[in-house]
Amino acid sequence: MDRESPYVHNSTYTIVMRAIDNGEPPGTGTGTLVIHLGDKNDNTPRLTSNTTVMCGNKADRARVTADDADGYPFGGPFTFTLGKDDVELKSLWIFDPSTGKNIEYQG
Structure with missing residues (x-):
């Protein structure tokens, strides 16, 4: 079972069971099983947009937003960095x- 499944609501998976025996008349019964699902770090963070337009942006800023389907503590906050070895890029942005x-980068 996956916590991100569309059948899971508020981290719980609900199973409704019905039992019928072979008696005359048949006896029936129902039961509900509620399973609480814990989270694990099984999703990668992603940028909500892969493009941004800087032309005409008088402040020379752009907003970068990331999201992750995992819950706390696996779903953020995130740390944003530029390329590890790109010194020139780091001096410009x-x-x-x-x-x-949500963070802003500026240059």
């Missing part, structure tokens, strides 16, 4: 702040 779900 900064993230402010560098941690969160």
Whole structure:
């Protein structure tokens, strides 16, 4: 069972069971089983948009937003960085702040 399944609501999976015996008349019964599902870090964070337009943006800023289907503590906040070895890129752009779900980069 996966916590991100469309059949799971509020991290619970509900099973309704019905039993019938072979008696005359047949006896019936119902029961409900509620399973609480824990989360694990099984989804990768993703940017909500892979493109942004800087032309005409007088503030020279753009908003970057990430999302992750995992719940706390696996779903954020995120740390945003530029390429590890790209010194020139790092001197032109900064993230402010560098941690969160929504950040702005400016240059």
